[in-house]
Amino acid sequence: MTETALTSDLAGTHDAARAYELDRAHVFHSWSAQAEISPMVVTRAEGSHVWDGDGKRYLDFSSQLVFTNLGHQHPRIVAAIREQAEHLCTIAPAMANGTRSEAARLIASHTPGDLDHVFFTNGGADANEHAVRMARLHTGRHKVLTTYRSYHGGTHLAVNMTGDPRRWASDHGSTGTVHFFGPFLYRSPFHATTEAEECERALAHLEQVVALEGPATIAAIVLEAIPGTAGIMVPPPGYLAGVREICDRNGIVLVADEVMSGFGRAGRWFAVEHSDTTPDLLTFAKGVNSGYVPLGGVAISDEIHATFAHRAYPGGLTYSGHPLACAAAVATIRAMEDDDVVARAARLGDEVLGPGLRALAERHEWIGEVRGTGAFWAVELVSDRSTRAPLAPYGGSSPEMGAIVKGCQERGMLPFSNYNRIHVVPPLTTTDDEAREGLEILDAALTAAAG
Structure with missing residues (x-):
């Protein structure tokens, strides 16, 4: 097969508008009410980042579904x-x-x-x-x-x-x-x-x-x-x-x-x-x-x-x-x-993610607890620290959680959210500066959502 033939087979898949149109016409998404979703089109990815169909870059703090441990497109x-x-x-x-x-x-x-x-x-x-x-x-x-x-x-x-x-x-x-x-x-x-x-x-x-x-x-x-x-x-x-x-x-x-x-x-x-x-x-x-x-x-x-x-x-x-x-x-x-990635992940948690999240907890009343190890952390969000009432019901979401997620995305970061939690789970290859950037975006999103 020639390079020309190979290229032509995939040429149409790089059009973001067409990708979205065909997705909505033919793709059945997991864990979703099909008529109520508007999936992001991702056109490329590299390292700790992905790009959407409009060319906007996002820091991937979710490792997708916590699996891109070595980041995207690792050579x-x-x-x-x-x-x-x-x-x-x-x-x-x-x-x-x-x-x-x-x-x-x-x-x-x-x-x-x-x-x-x-x-x-x-x-x-x-x-x-x-x-x-x-x-x-x-x-x-x-x-x-x-x-x-x-x-x-x-x-x-x-x-x-x-x-x-x-x-x-x-x-x-x-x-x-x-x-x-x-x-x-x-x-x-x-x-x-x-x-x-x-x-x-x-x-x-x-x-x-x-x-x-x-x-x-x-x-x-x-x-x-x-x-x-x-x-x-x-x-x-x-x-x-x-x-x-x-x-x-x-x-x-x-x-x-x-x-x-x-x-x-x-x-x-x-x-x-x-x-x-x-x-x-x-x-x-x-x-x-x-x-x-x-x-x-x-x-x-x-x-x-x-x-x-x-x-x-x-x-x-x-x-x-x-x-x-x-x-x-x-x-x-x-x-x-x-590359000693396991030790790198442990250090990222000990020196950057853990201390950074604990600092966020001191500034935001909505943070009830932070917990984790390595590149594997959860931020437990509550409406009242004394009662520990979750910011979203078990098995559901809330306007407050939606605002936090939207705020992260608007500022160029993809978070992992589940019920009343934000999980901080970037690639293990994430740099210290990228990790700090993600925490700064989460900080800003929490501030904006809390008014």
């Missing part, structure tokens, strides 16, 4: 995808392929403990679906326990595992999922006043749920190592280790959902490293290749891997371990290693 990742496309675009998952094998090796080199075997999926939701399937087959049990403040994906089982309101429309109570309260001191369901109390009482609550549900009926406890869209609540010291002990004592598989928190986002390769806890299964996606080509997976312990040594695992996907996606993963992980 190493783009080059790897191009090289792989010129060599071998695709191959069925039953075949062995060098790029897929190297991606699995690199992932296993950073997962904790003996999580040395990788089952590739297309994204985070199907990674969680397959992790639960593995746990059920390994244990011979069916129930799965997850927290109320959680998000595990949009497919049927994953959205039923989800605790937040996105579950409600699809929840018919028939998938074997049971929800419990995880630790969250700012809105403690246990009336705790310290992190130590919150940890102790949350573990006691989980013990009771396990006992009342019947330990012999429970296949897995699935936890986001740090809950992401549910609020970036870093678990108190000792909590994940306590859950690990409960699982071990009752023969329950512990699954760590690291779809959002993994690959440096929380200032460690994986967020479970903050607690020195090794799960039996670890799910990932997003940051594994910065979302350049869809990829997810399950990292599997030796014990669970042995279950399927002489017993076929009944599951698979047509595009499992797709060579283009795995090439992007290889380049992403090697770039992270060479």
Whole structure:
């Protein structure tokens, strides 16, 4: 195929007005009322920025859906995808392929403990679906326990595992999922006043749920190592280790959902490293290749891997371990290693984002709490600090939140908002100056929205 032919195939896609017209005519958007949205047309992106159809530049403080960990158009990742496309675009998952094998090796080199075997999926939701399937087959049990403040994906089982309101429309109570309260001191369901109390009482609550549900009926406890869209609540010291002990004592598989928190986002390769806890299964996606080509997976312990040594695992996907996606993963992980990106993310949180957000909290009465680690922060917005009344209802929004988001966008920053929170989740490669610029824009938007 000639360069001219290749160019002509995509030439019409660069017209922003046409892109919007065709989107509104033909594209069905997720999590949206179709007639009530007006999506931004993005024409190009680079580093920590994207440009809209009018040529306006925005600082991407959302990493899109918290996946462009190495920013947009990273030259190493783009080059790897191009090289792989010129060599071998695709191959069925039953075949062995060098790029897929190297991606699995690199992932296993950073997962904790003996999580040395990788089952590739297309994204985070199907990674969680397959992790639960593995746990059920390994244990011979069916129930799965997850927290109320959680998000595990949009497919049927994953959205039923989800605790937040996105579950409600699809929840018919028939998938074997049971929800419990995880630790969250700012809105403690246990009336705790310290992190130590919150940890102790949350573990006691989980013990009771396990006992009342019947330990012999429970296949897995699935936890986001740090809950992401549910609020970036870093678990108190000792909590994940306590859950690990409960699982071990009752023969329950512990699954760590690291779809959002993994690959440096929380200032460690994986967020479970903050607690020195090794799960039996670890799910990932997003940051594994910065979302350049869809990829997810399950990292599997030796014990669970042995279950399927002489017993076929009944599951698979047509595009499992797709060579283009795995090439992007290889380049992403090697770039992270060479550029010490994980340490960079930890420093960004310790020296810029954390102090900057705490300074904002001193100036704005609407900020009830800031929390996070690495490049993974949440700003909890309240209408009254004394009562901690949220600035938007759980599962909804409010004019005040709309004004804050609009104010950020007008000033050239794309925020990540969810209910009454703004999440500060820029690419891990964001410079200190870019991070400070984003915080200044958030500051100005809060000031304007509060009148």
